[in-house]
Amino acid sequence: MTETARGAAASSARSWDPVVLWSKPESERAGTPLLVLFHGYMANEEDLMGLTDHLPADFTVAAVRAPRPVGPGFSWFPLAREPDYSMQHVVDSVSDVVAWLDSVKDQHTGVSILGFSQGMAVATTLLRHRPTDFTCVVGLSGFAVPAEDHAFFRDDEAARNPTPFFWGRDQEDQVITPEMIEFSHAWLTTHTTLTKILYSNMFHSINLQELTHVREYLTMTVLGRR
Template structure:
Protein backbone atom coordinates (compact mmCIF):
# COMPACT_ATOMS: atom_id res chain seq x y z
CA UNK A 1 0.00 0.00 0.00
CA UNK A 2 1.45 3.34 -1.00
CA UNK A 3 1.30 6.51 1.04
CA UNK A 4 -0.47 9.57 -0.44
CA UNK A 5 2.41 11.81 0.61
CA UNK A 6 5.90 10.34 0.67
CA UNK A 7 8.28 10.73 3.60
CA UNK A 8 10.82 13.35 2.55
CA UNK A 9 14.09 14.45 4.18
CA UNK A 10 15.12 18.03 3.36
CA UNK A 11 18.59 19.57 3.38
CA UNK A 12 17.29 23.04 4.26
CA UNK A 13 14.51 24.35 6.51
CA UNK A 14 11.40 25.48 4.67
CA UNK A 15 12.18 29.16 5.20
CA UNK A 16 15.42 28.82 3.19
CA UNK A 17 14.09 26.88 0.20
CA UNK A 18 12.14 29.46 -1.80
CA UNK A 19 13.74 30.36 -5.12
CA UNK A 20 16.49 27.73 -4.90
CA UNK A 21 17.01 24.96 -7.46
CA UNK A 22 15.59 21.68 -6.16
CA UNK A 23 17.38 18.33 -6.46
CA UNK A 24 15.22 15.30 -5.65
CA UNK A 25 16.99 12.08 -4.59
CA UNK A 26 15.64 8.55 -5.08
CA UNK A 27 17.35 5.78 -3.12
CA UNK A 28 17.93 2.18 -4.13
CA UNK A 29 16.35 -1.15 -3.20
CA UNK A 30 16.02 -1.87 0.55
CA UNK A 31 17.39 1.58 1.50
CA UNK A 32 15.56 4.66 2.82
CA UNK A 33 15.48 8.45 2.53
CA UNK A 34 18.55 8.83 4.75
CA UNK A 35 20.73 6.69 2.47
CA UNK A 36 21.64 9.37 -0.07
CA UNK A 37 21.53 12.49 2.12
CA UNK A 38 25.25 12.10 2.80
CA UNK A 39 25.77 13.19 -0.81
CA UNK A 40 24.51 16.68 0.03
CA UNK A 41 27.91 17.74 1.40
CA UNK A 42 29.51 16.99 -1.99
CA UNK A 43 26.95 18.70 -4.23
CA UNK A 44 26.54 22.42 -5.03
CA UNK A 45 25.32 24.21 -1.92
CA UNK A 46 22.95 26.33 -4.01
CA UNK A 47 20.56 23.38 -4.26
CA UNK A 48 17.84 22.45 -1.85
CA UNK A 49 17.96 18.66 -1.67
CA UNK A 50 14.91 16.52 -0.97
CA UNK A 51 15.43 12.79 -0.42
CA UNK A 52 12.25 10.75 -0.90
CA UNK A 53 11.42 7.44 0.78
CA UNK A 54 10.10 4.65 -1.43
CA UNK A 55 6.49 3.70 -0.63
CA UNK A 56 6.74 -0.04 0.10
CA UNK A 57 8.40 -1.36 3.27
CA UNK A 58 10.60 -4.37 2.59
CA UNK A 59 13.30 -6.03 4.66
CA UNK A 60 15.53 -3.45 6.35
CA UNK A 61 14.24 -0.59 4.19
CA UNK A 62 11.89 0.20 1.33
CA UNK A 63 11.38 -0.49 -2.35
CA UNK A 64 9.79 1.51 -5.14
CA UNK A 65 8.43 -1.54 -6.94
CA UNK A 66 9.14 -5.29 -7.15
CA UNK A 67 12.46 -6.33 -8.62
CA UNK A 68 12.25 -6.86 -12.37
CA UNK A 69 13.15 -10.51 -11.81
CA UNK A 70 10.18 -10.99 -9.43
CA UNK A 71 6.96 -12.57 -10.66
CA UNK A 72 4.86 -9.64 -9.43
CA UNK A 73 6.89 -7.01 -11.30
CA UNK A 74 5.01 -5.01 -13.93
CA UNK A 75 5.46 -1.66 -15.60
CA UNK A 76 2.20 -0.70 -13.86
CA UNK A 77 3.92 -1.16 -10.49
CA UNK A 78 6.57 1.34 -11.57
CA UNK A 79 3.94 3.77 -12.81
CA UNK A 80 1.94 3.53 -9.56
CA UNK A 81 4.99 4.41 -7.49
CA UNK A 82 6.07 7.29 -9.70
CA UNK A 83 2.53 8.67 -9.93
CA UNK A 84 2.59 9.31 -6.17
CA UNK A 85 5.96 11.05 -6.42
CA UNK A 86 4.74 13.15 -9.34
CA UNK A 87 1.70 14.29 -7.34
CA UNK A 88 3.92 15.26 -4.38
CA UNK A 89 6.23 17.16 -6.72
CA UNK A 90 3.32 19.23 -8.00
CA UNK A 91 2.90 20.58 -4.48
CA UNK A 92 6.52 21.65 -3.97
CA UNK A 93 8.06 22.46 -7.35
CA UNK A 94 6.49 25.90 -7.67
CA UNK A 95 8.65 27.27 -4.85
CA UNK A 96 11.89 26.46 -6.71
CA UNK A 97 13.74 27.97 -9.65
CA UNK A 98 14.16 24.54 -11.27
CA UNK A 99 13.84 20.84 -10.47
CA UNK A 100 16.48 18.18 -11.13
CA UNK A 101 16.51 14.48 -10.26
CA UNK A 102 19.12 12.03 -8.96
CA UNK A 103 18.52 8.31 -8.61
CA UNK A 104 20.77 5.49 -7.42
CA UNK A 105 20.23 1.91 -8.64
CA UNK A 106 16.44 1.30 -8.61
CA UNK A 107 16.12 5.00 -7.85
CA UNK A 108 17.51 5.72 -11.32
CA UNK A 109 14.55 3.81 -12.75
CA UNK A 110 12.26 6.07 -10.71
CA UNK A 111 14.05 9.24 -11.84
CA UNK A 112 13.97 8.25 -15.52
CA UNK A 113 10.32 7.20 -15.34
CA UNK A 114 9.44 10.58 -13.84
CA UNK A 115 11.46 12.27 -16.60
CA UNK A 116 9.61 10.24 -19.23
CA UNK A 117 6.26 11.21 -17.74
CA UNK A 118 7.13 14.93 -17.54
CA UNK A 119 9.71 15.51 -20.31
CA UNK A 120 9.88 19.29 -20.02
CA UNK A 121 9.78 19.72 -16.24
CA UNK A 122 13.37 18.95 -15.25
CA UNK A 123 16.60 20.86 -15.72
CA UNK A 124 18.87 17.81 -15.46
CA UNK A 125 18.87 14.17 -14.32
CA UNK A 126 21.62 12.09 -12.69
CA UNK A 127 21.57 8.29 -12.74
CA UNK A 128 24.10 6.38 -10.64
CA UNK A 129 24.69 2.62 -11.02
CA UNK A 130 21.13 2.17 -12.22
CA UNK A 131 18.87 1.34 -15.12
CA UNK A 132 15.84 2.34 -17.19
CA UNK A 133 12.66 0.23 -17.38
CA UNK A 134 11.04 -0.73 -20.70
CA UNK A 135 7.86 1.31 -21.21
CA UNK A 136 5.91 -1.56 -22.83
CA UNK A 137 3.77 1.04 -24.64
CA UNK A 138 2.31 2.33 -21.37
CA UNK A 139 0.81 5.80 -22.00
CA UNK A 140 2.43 7.15 -18.81
CA UNK A 141 5.71 7.37 -20.77
CA UNK A 142 6.11 10.23 -23.24
CA UNK A 143 9.36 9.04 -24.79
CA UNK A 144 8.70 10.64 -28.18
CA UNK A 145 8.37 14.08 -26.63
CA UNK A 146 11.45 13.49 -24.48
CA UNK A 147 13.53 12.50 -27.52
CA UNK A 148 12.77 15.91 -29.00
CA UNK A 149 13.59 17.77 -25.78
CA UNK A 150 16.91 16.00 -24.87
CA UNK A 151 17.33 16.81 -21.16
CA UNK A 152 20.96 16.78 -19.89
CA UNK A 153 21.61 13.38 -18.29
CA UNK A 154 24.62 12.12 -16.30
CA UNK A 155 25.03 8.34 -16.12
CA UNK A 156 27.82 6.95 -13.95
CA UNK A 157 28.57 3.30 -13.26
CA UNK A 158 31.25 0.64 -12.94
CA UNK A 159 31.71 -1.53 -16.02
CA UNK A 160 31.90 -4.49 -13.61
CA UNK A 161 28.82 -3.56 -11.54
CA UNK A 162 27.76 -6.94 -10.05
CA UNK A 163 24.09 -5.98 -9.55
CA UNK A 164 22.80 -4.50 -12.83
CA UNK A 165 22.87 -7.25 -15.47
CA UNK A 166 24.25 -6.73 -19.00
CA UNK A 167 20.80 -6.91 -20.64
CA UNK A 168 19.52 -3.98 -18.56
CA UNK A 169 22.73 -2.04 -19.16
CA UNK A 170 22.43 -2.54 -22.93
CA UNK A 171 18.81 -1.39 -22.92
CA UNK A 172 19.58 1.58 -20.67
CA UNK A 173 22.53 2.69 -22.80
CA UNK A 174 20.51 2.59 -26.01
CA UNK A 175 17.55 4.36 -24.42
CA UNK A 176 19.66 7.15 -22.89
CA UNK A 177 21.49 7.75 -26.16
CA UNK A 178 18.21 8.06 -28.01
CA UNK A 179 16.28 10.21 -25.55
CA UNK A 180 18.67 12.43 -23.56
CA UNK A 181 21.73 14.65 -23.91
CA UNK A 182 23.92 11.97 -22.34
CA UNK A 183 27.15 12.31 -20.37
CA UNK A 184 28.36 8.77 -19.60
CA UNK A 185 31.35 8.01 -17.36
CA UNK A 186 32.67 4.62 -16.25
CA UNK A 187 34.50 4.13 -12.94
CA UNK A 188 36.76 1.19 -12.15
CA UNK A 189 36.72 -0.68 -8.83
CA UNK A 190 33.54 1.08 -7.68
CA UNK A 191 31.22 -1.92 -7.76
CA UNK A 192 27.56 -1.16 -7.15
CA UNK A 193 28.15 2.11 -5.37
CA UNK A 194 29.27 5.74 -5.58
CA UNK A 195 32.82 7.03 -5.20
CA UNK A 196 34.38 10.43 -4.60
CA UNK A 197 35.54 10.86 -8.20
CA UNK A 198 31.99 10.31 -9.41
CA UNK A 199 30.61 12.80 -6.86
CA UNK A 200 33.05 15.38 -8.16
CA UNK A 201 31.80 14.81 -11.69
CA UNK A 202 28.15 15.01 -10.57
CA UNK A 203 28.86 18.32 -8.82
CA UNK A 204 30.46 19.71 -12.00
CA UNK A 205 27.58 18.41 -14.14
CA UNK A 206 24.90 20.02 -11.96
CA UNK A 207 26.81 23.28 -11.72
CA UNK A 208 27.24 23.42 -15.49
CA UNK A 209 23.78 22.28 -16.62
CA UNK A 210 21.58 23.82 -13.90
CA UNK A 211 23.37 26.69 -12.17
CA UNK A 212 25.23 28.17 -15.15
CA UNK A 213 22.26 27.48 -17.39
CA UNK A 214 20.06 29.49 -15.02
CA UNK A 215 22.56 32.38 -15.02
CA UNK A 216 22.46 32.53 -18.83
CA UNK A 217 18.67 32.43 -18.98
Protein backbone atom coordinates in the same frame (compact mmCIF):
# COMPACT_ATOMS: atom_id res chain seq x y z
CA MET B 1 15.28 17.68 9.33
CA THR B 2 12.52 15.18 8.41
CA GLU B 3 9.11 16.22 7.20
CA THR B 4 6.11 14.30 5.95
CA ALA B 5 4.67 15.63 2.69
CA ARG B 6 1.31 14.78 1.19
CA GLY B 7 1.86 12.80 -2.02
CA ALA B 8 -1.12 11.39 -3.86
CA ALA B 9 -3.50 13.55 -5.85
CA ALA B 10 -6.91 14.02 -4.29
CA SER B 11 -8.57 12.07 -7.08
CA SER B 12 -6.29 9.07 -6.62
CA ALA B 13 -7.54 5.92 -4.94
CA ARG B 14 -4.07 5.41 -3.46
CA SER B 15 -2.74 7.30 -0.48
CA TRP B 16 0.97 8.02 -0.10
CA ASP B 17 2.49 10.23 2.57
CA PRO B 18 6.19 10.26 1.68
CA VAL B 19 8.79 10.83 4.34
CA VAL B 20 11.07 13.52 2.96
CA LEU B 21 14.44 14.55 4.34
CA TRP B 22 15.32 18.15 3.47
CA SER B 23 18.73 19.83 3.43
CA LYS B 24 17.28 23.26 4.22
CA PRO B 25 14.48 24.43 6.51
CA GLU B 26 11.30 25.48 4.74
CA SER B 27 12.05 29.17 5.31
CA GLU B 28 15.23 28.90 3.20
CA ARG B 29 13.95 26.91 0.21
CA ALA B 30 12.09 29.50 -1.86
CA GLY B 31 13.97 30.66 -4.93
CA THR B 32 16.52 27.82 -4.83
CA PRO B 33 16.98 25.03 -7.37
CA LEU B 34 15.57 21.73 -6.10
CA LEU B 35 17.44 18.44 -6.36
CA VAL B 36 15.40 15.35 -5.46
CA LEU B 37 17.20 12.12 -4.49
CA PHE B 38 15.73 8.65 -5.05
CA HIS B 39 17.42 5.83 -3.13
CA GLY B 40 17.96 2.24 -4.22
CA TYR B 41 16.29 -1.06 -3.38
CA MET B 42 16.14 -1.92 0.37
CA ALA B 43 17.49 1.53 1.34
CA ASN B 44 15.73 4.61 2.69
CA GLU B 45 15.69 8.40 2.47
CA GLU B 46 18.79 8.71 4.68
CA ASP B 47 20.92 6.61 2.32
CA LEU B 48 21.79 9.40 -0.13
CA MET B 49 21.66 12.44 2.15
CA GLY B 50 25.38 12.05 2.81
CA LEU B 51 25.88 13.20 -0.77
CA THR B 52 24.67 16.67 0.16
CA ASP B 53 28.07 17.70 1.53
CA HIS B 54 29.54 16.99 -1.92
CA LEU B 55 26.90 18.92 -3.89
CA PRO B 56 26.61 22.66 -4.60
CA ALA B 57 25.27 24.49 -1.55
CA ASP B 58 22.92 26.51 -3.80
CA PHE B 59 20.55 23.54 -4.06
CA THR B 60 17.76 22.54 -1.76
CA VAL B 61 18.11 18.77 -1.60
CA ALA B 62 15.13 16.52 -0.82
CA ALA B 63 15.55 12.78 -0.27
CA VAL B 64 12.31 10.82 -0.58
CA ARG B 65 11.49 7.45 1.01
CA ALA B 66 10.08 4.80 -1.32
CA PRO B 67 6.59 3.49 -0.50
CA ARG B 68 7.08 -0.29 -0.21
CA PRO B 69 8.73 -1.81 2.91
CA VAL B 70 11.21 -4.53 1.93
CA GLY B 71 13.95 -6.11 4.04
CA PRO B 72 15.73 -3.46 6.12
CA GLY B 73 14.45 -0.60 3.93
CA PHE B 74 12.04 0.23 1.12
CA SER B 75 11.55 -0.17 -2.61
CA TRP B 76 9.82 1.86 -5.29
CA PHE B 77 8.29 -1.19 -6.96
CA PRO B 78 8.97 -4.94 -7.12
CA LEU B 79 12.08 -6.02 -8.99
CA ALA B 80 11.56 -7.47 -12.46
CA ARG B 81 12.58 -10.91 -11.18
CA GLU B 82 9.95 -10.85 -8.43
CA PRO B 83 6.58 -12.53 -9.14
CA ASP B 84 4.52 -9.43 -8.36
CA TYR B 85 6.44 -7.12 -10.71
CA SER B 86 4.26 -5.28 -13.19
CA MET B 87 4.47 -2.12 -15.22
CA GLN B 88 1.43 -0.85 -13.35
CA HIS B 89 3.38 -1.00 -10.08
CA VAL B 90 6.05 1.19 -11.69
CA VAL B 91 3.48 3.63 -13.03
CA ASP B 92 1.57 3.84 -9.73
CA SER B 93 4.74 4.53 -7.74
CA VAL B 94 6.03 7.20 -10.10
CA SER B 95 2.58 8.78 -10.41
CA ASP B 96 2.59 9.36 -6.68
CA VAL B 97 6.05 10.92 -6.91
CA VAL B 98 4.75 13.22 -9.67
CA ALA B 99 1.86 14.33 -7.44
CA TRP B 100 4.24 15.10 -4.58
CA LEU B 101 6.64 16.98 -6.87
CA ASP B 102 3.77 19.07 -8.22
CA SER B 103 2.97 20.07 -4.64
CA VAL B 104 6.46 21.45 -3.90
CA LYS B 105 8.10 22.50 -7.17
CA ASP B 106 6.57 25.95 -7.64
CA GLN B 107 8.67 27.64 -4.96
CA HIS B 108 11.88 26.53 -6.69
CA THR B 109 13.69 27.93 -9.72
CA GLY B 110 13.86 24.47 -11.27
CA VAL B 111 13.84 20.77 -10.48
CA SER B 112 16.63 18.27 -11.08
CA ILE B 113 16.51 14.62 -10.03
CA LEU B 114 19.12 12.06 -9.00
CA GLY B 115 18.61 8.35 -8.60
CA PHE B 116 20.86 5.53 -7.46
CA SER B 117 20.24 1.93 -8.61
CA GLN B 118 16.43 1.41 -8.57
CA GLY B 119 16.19 5.12 -7.87
CA MET B 120 17.62 5.75 -11.35
CA ALA B 121 14.67 3.78 -12.73
CA VAL B 122 12.38 6.19 -10.87
CA ALA B 123 14.29 9.20 -12.22
CA THR B 124 14.24 7.99 -15.82
CA THR B 125 10.56 7.08 -15.60
CA LEU B 126 9.77 10.55 -14.24
CA LEU B 127 11.66 12.06 -17.17
CA ARG B 128 9.82 9.85 -19.64
CA HIS B 129 6.45 10.86 -18.21
CA ARG B 130 7.27 14.58 -17.88
CA PRO B 131 9.95 15.12 -20.56
CA THR B 132 10.17 18.90 -20.19
CA ASP B 133 9.90 19.25 -16.40
CA PHE B 134 13.50 18.72 -15.31
CA THR B 135 16.60 20.86 -15.65
CA CYS B 136 18.78 17.75 -15.63
CA VAL B 137 18.84 14.15 -14.46
CA VAL B 138 21.64 12.22 -12.74
CA GLY B 139 21.62 8.42 -12.80
CA LEU B 140 24.14 6.46 -10.72
CA SER B 141 24.71 2.70 -11.07
CA GLY B 142 21.14 2.18 -12.22
CA PHE B 143 18.86 1.52 -15.14
CA ALA B 144 15.76 2.47 -17.09
CA VAL B 145 12.74 0.17 -17.37
CA PRO B 146 11.27 -1.08 -20.67
CA ALA B 147 8.03 0.81 -21.29
CA GLU B 148 6.02 -2.17 -22.57
CA ASP B 149 4.08 0.31 -24.76
CA HIS B 150 2.45 1.84 -21.67
CA ALA B 151 0.93 5.25 -22.41
CA PHE B 152 2.54 6.70 -19.26
CA PHE B 153 5.87 6.87 -21.12
CA ARG B 154 6.07 9.82 -23.50
CA ASP B 155 9.32 8.74 -25.13
CA ASP B 156 8.66 10.45 -28.46
CA GLU B 157 8.35 13.78 -26.67
CA ALA B 158 11.51 13.05 -24.68
CA ALA B 159 13.42 12.41 -27.91
CA ARG B 160 12.22 15.73 -29.32
CA ASN B 161 13.22 17.59 -26.14
CA PRO B 162 16.39 15.86 -24.90
CA THR B 163 17.21 16.68 -21.28
CA PRO B 164 20.83 16.80 -20.02
CA PHE B 165 21.58 13.46 -18.37
CA PHE B 166 24.64 12.32 -16.37
CA TRP B 167 25.10 8.54 -16.16
CA GLY B 168 27.85 7.12 -13.98
CA ARG B 169 28.55 3.42 -13.50
CA ASP B 170 31.22 0.75 -13.23
CA GLN B 171 31.36 -1.89 -15.96
CA GLU B 172 32.11 -4.43 -13.21
CA ASP B 173 28.81 -3.68 -11.44
CA GLN B 174 27.32 -7.16 -10.90
CA VAL B 175 23.93 -5.95 -9.62
CA ILE B 176 22.44 -4.40 -12.77
CA THR B 177 22.06 -7.06 -15.47
CA PRO B 178 23.71 -6.67 -18.89
CA GLU B 179 20.26 -6.67 -20.50
CA MET B 180 19.14 -3.71 -18.40
CA ILE B 181 22.38 -1.86 -19.12
CA GLU B 182 21.95 -2.45 -22.85
CA PHE B 183 18.38 -1.18 -22.80
CA SER B 184 19.28 1.82 -20.65
CA HIS B 185 22.20 2.78 -22.86
CA ALA B 186 20.07 2.56 -26.01
CA TRP B 187 17.30 4.67 -24.48
CA LEU B 188 19.59 7.31 -23.00
CA THR B 189 21.62 7.82 -26.17
CA THR B 190 18.47 8.38 -28.25
CA HIS B 191 16.33 10.38 -25.81
CA THR B 192 18.68 12.57 -23.73
CA THR B 193 21.77 14.72 -24.07
CA LEU B 194 23.95 12.12 -22.43
CA THR B 195 27.19 12.47 -20.46
CA LYS B 196 28.36 8.95 -19.61
CA ILE B 197 31.36 8.22 -17.39
CA LEU B 198 32.69 4.80 -16.38
CA TYR B 199 34.53 4.28 -13.09
CA SER B 200 36.90 1.51 -12.06
CA ASN B 201 36.74 -0.41 -8.77
CA MET B 202 33.47 1.27 -7.78
CA PHE B 203 31.21 -1.73 -8.47
CA HIS B 204 27.61 -1.08 -7.30
CA SER B 205 28.26 2.07 -5.31
CA ILE B 206 29.23 5.75 -5.52
CA ASN B 207 32.80 6.98 -5.10
CA LEU B 208 34.39 10.38 -4.46
CA GLN B 209 35.56 10.79 -8.05
CA GLU B 210 32.01 10.31 -9.29
CA LEU B 211 30.67 12.76 -6.70
CA THR B 212 33.20 15.35 -7.89
CA HIS B 213 31.95 14.88 -11.43
CA VAL B 214 28.31 15.12 -10.32
CA ARG B 215 29.05 18.36 -8.47
CA GLU B 216 30.78 19.82 -11.53
CA TYR B 217 27.93 18.68 -13.77
CA LEU B 218 25.23 20.26 -11.59
CA THR B 219 27.27 23.44 -11.23
CA MET B 220 27.64 23.85 -14.99
CA THR B 221 24.26 22.51 -16.12
CA VAL B 222 21.95 24.02 -13.52
CA LEU B 223 23.86 26.97 -12.07
CA GLY B 224 25.65 27.98 -15.28
CA ARG B 225 28.99 28.19 -13.55
CA ARG B 226 32.32 26.42 -14.05
